[in-house]
Amino acid sequence: MGSKRKIAKDLIRHIVSDVGIDNMKGRTWVEPFVGGCNMLNVVTPNLVKDYICNDGNYYLIELFKKLLSPEGFNFPDEVSEAEYKHIRENKDTYDPALVGFVGFNLTFGSKWFGGYSHNSEKRNFALAGKNNLTKQIEILKNRKITWYNKHYIDLTQHIPDGSIVYCDPPYNVDIYNQDSCTQYTGAGSGLIKFYFPLFLSWVENIKKHKGCIVYYSNYFNKDIKHDVIWSRDLTINIDNKNNRTKTEKECLFKV
Numbered sequence: 456m457g458s459k460r461k462i463a464k465d466l467i468r469h470i471v472s473d474v475g476i477d478n479m480k481g482r483t484w485v486e487p488f489v490g491g492c493n494m495l496n497v498v499t500p501n502l503v504k505d506y507i508c509n510d511g512n513y514y515l516i517e518l519f520k521k522l523l524s525p526e527g528f529n530f531p532d533e534v535s536e537a538e539y540k541h542i543r544e545n546k547d548t549y550d551p552a553l554v555g556f557v558g559f560n561l562t563f564g565s566k567w568f569g570g571y572s573h574n575s576e577k578r579n580f581a582l583a584g585k586n587n588l589t590k591q592i593e594i595l596k597n598r599k600i601t602w603y604n605k606h607y608i609d610l611t612q613h614i615p616d617g618s619i620v621y622c623d624p625p626y627n628v629d630i631y632n633q634d635s636c637t638q639y640t641g642a643g644s645g646l647i648k649f650y651f652p653l654f655l656s657w658v659e660n661i662k663k664h665k666g667c668i669v670y671y672s673n674y675f676n677k678d679i680k681h682d683v684i685w686s687r688d689l690t691i692n693i694d695n696k697n698n699r700t701k702t703e704k705e706c707l708f709k710v
Contacts, residue, residue: 459623459672460493462687466621466672466707467497469685473709474619474668479503483618485667487607491559492519494621496594503619509603509610512567514546516604518555522592523600528552530585534561536571543568560584608657614665622658622671625649626705655679658710675704682709 459466471479479502486494489508498506510516521528531553534542539561546554561580563570572580603610607622614620627649651673661667673679675686685707690700 460491460496462705463493463497465685465687466494466670467502469707470619470621470670471502473684476502479619482668483507483615485509485610485614485618485620486623487610487620488623490515490623491565492591492595494623495598495600496591500597500599505599505601507601507603507610507613507615507618509605509607511604511606512555513604514551514555514558516555516602517551518559519595520602521550521552522588523596528556530556530588531581533579534581539571556584556588560588607654611657611661611665614661614667617666618668620658620661620667620669622654622669624651624654624671624673626672626674627651662710669710671708671710673706673708675706679708683707684709 481504483505484495484498484503485507487509489495489510492508495506495508508516508519518528534557539557542549542554542557558568559565561572561584562568563572572578601613603613605613607624654671658669658671662669670684674689675683683706686704689703689705691703
């Protein structure tokens with residue numbers, strides 16, 4: 456679950472090199488768009504004091520809170536397509552943690568209820584999700600984490616001065632075209648528009664007024680004036696049926 460799993464070690468290695476390991480100690484690590492918590496796997500407790508994890512998806516946050524609670528989460532052994540659809544259409548009648556688990560782990564491409572996952576090998580995606588999360592929780596249980604479910608701007612008051620903030624917002628190539636704004640799952644888990652210039656203004660504000668050290672990921676764009684401290688070429692499928700792809704440069708920016 457989460458798109459940063461494969462590159463998390465690259466990202467944290469460059470952030471640690473940029474900040475300095477001694478300068479990181481005693482600071483809070485903040486993720487306003489925590490998603491699958493994959494960065495937390497590599498931001499170890501010897502690097503930072505504690506963690507603030509926020510996401511606009513209420514069910515995702517409830518899943519991680521339940522996973523790390525004393526009672527834990529009772530994983531389903533299987534979820535049929537009919538069960539998947541019923542949960543999707545009747546979220547309020549189910550345990551929010553279960554909705555979060557099914558919405559991301561039983562769906563195509565880990566997109567929030569983006570369609571039930573099928574494959575020719577009859578893979579049990581519920582079991583695969585359980586195995587992956589069980590391993591991840593063994594890592595996260597040693598972190599001192601405070602969880603929030605807010606719009607990222609509303610998180611501002613909860614961010615301690617001097618924090619290290621890493622943002623993994625919805626990616627957008629045409630960052631100043633409001634008509635092309637990416638939709639993402641906002642607080643309350645409804646779809647809202649993500650307007651990139653507003654985000655850029657916010658990260659600059661928390662750097663200026665709260666003394667935060669701020670990084671974010673996005674595709675390369677000549678209009679973004681922040682420094683690129685790491686990048687890689689990323690091949691993106693734009694038409695699976697006709698095997699059409701395009702290449703973008705995925706970057707780690709420093710504010």
